[in-house]
Structures are given as C-alpha cells and as structure tokens.
Amino acid sequence: NSNLSNGENFNKTSFLKFERNMGVYYKYIHPEKKIHPEIGFSIYHMTKPNESITGGEDYLPMRFNGMLACDFIISEKITLHPKFLVMFQGTATEYNEGILMYYKLATSGYDLVGGFDYRFRDASVFHIGFKKGMSMLRFSYDINTSTLANYSSGRGAWEVSLSILGLKGKSFSQSLFY
Numbered sequence: 626n627s628n629l630s631n632g633e634n635f636n637k638t639s640f641l642k643f644e645r646n647m648g649v650y651y652k653y654i655h656p657e658k659k660i661h662p663e664i665g666f667s668i669y670h671m672t673k674p675n676e677s678i679t680g681g682e683d684y685l686p687m688r689f690n691g692m693l694a695c696d697f698i699i700s701e702k703i704t705l706h707p708k709f710l711v712m713f714q715g716t717a718t719e720y721n722e723g724i725l726m727y728y729k730l731a732t733s734g735y736d737l738v739g740g741f742d743y744r745f746r747d748a749s750v751f752h753i754g755f756k757k758g759m760s761m762l763r764f765s766y767d768i769n770t771s772t773l774a775n776y777s778s779g780r781g782a783w784e785v786s787l788s789i790l791g792l793k794g795k796s797f798s799q800s801l802f803y
Contacts, residue, residue: 669714706724748781
C-alpha cells in the first residue's frame with residue numbers, strides 16, 4: 626500500500642557539520658645525500674560528526690592514516706620513490722604499497738613519472754604523469770582485483786590528480802616551480 630508510512634523522516638534535506646582533521650608530515654632532504662626518507666600520520670573526522678539525514682544517530686568514525694616513503698636517487702636522471710600507506714576507520718583497514726619512478730627529461734625541466742601501486746585485496750593501480758618543480762600532474766588507472774571485479778565487468782577507474790607542494794620558508798609562487 627503506497628499510502629503507508631515507511632517510517633523515514635526527511636524533514637531536513639541538508640545540514641552543515643563542523644569537521645576537524647589533523648596531520649603531521651616530515652621529509653628529510655639533504656642535498657649531499659641520495660636517500661630522503663619521509664613519514665606522515667593523520668587523523669580525520671576527529672569530531673565524529675553525526676551524518677544521519679533521518680534525525681537518528683549515525684556517527685562517522687575517526688580515520689587514522691600512517692605513511693612511510695623514501696626517495697632513492699639512483700642517478701642524475703632517475704629517482705625511485707617506494708611508499709607504504711595504512712588506513713584504519715571503524716572496522717575497515719586498507720593497506721597500499723607502491724613505487725613511483727621519476728625520469729628527468731633532457732633539459733626541459735620536466736620529469737616523466739610512472740609507477741604502480743597495489744591496494745591489498747582490492748586493486749592494482751598504474752600511474753603516468755609529469756612533474757615540474759613542486760607541481761605534478763598524474764593520471765592513474767585502477768583495476769579491481771577483488772570480488773567486486775565480477776560486478777564491474779573488469780572495468781577499472783581513471784583518476785587525474787594535480788599536486789602542488791610547498792617548501793618551508795618559501796612562498797607558494799616560489800615553491801611552485803622551484
């Protein structure tokens with residue numbers, strides 16, 4: 626009977642919630658060394674916002690991220706960047722490991738970027754892009770390797786990312802193409 630109530634209350638169709646996240650990141654760079662390790666840790670959803678749209682209580686659990694990576698300068702033209710990321714949220718856990726390779730293109734100032742990541746029990750990810758100074762444009766394609774591959778008909782997903790990093794003590798415009 627379409628006239629019977631389903632018990633859902635949608636009096637409020639939008640809401641605004643305060644959100645707090647925090648993180649720390651450190652990378653050791655010494656111009657005379659060929660190894661530059663980095664470490665990071667972050668916490669998301671520290672306020673555990675209630676994301677219910679029906680007036681009930683449905684609190685978003687905090688997410689904890691930890692990452693380790695390192696630049697290995699192999700030669701003047703080649704740098705390898707292995708990385709590991711772990712994330713915990715509620716009962717979900719995700720592990721990612723991968724490697725990027727940077728190859729300096731002659732005298733153009735650009736680096737060609739390529740790489741591969743594996744998201745444990747979920748997907749394989751392939752990367753290609755360009756880096757100049759502290760800016761990087763990267764295209765990624767992820768291929769589902771979990772049981773969800775049966776539902777996606779083997780199709781993956783494209784991602785485009787633009788990363789702009791800063792340097793301590795430099796303005797944004799100075800960091801952009803240093």
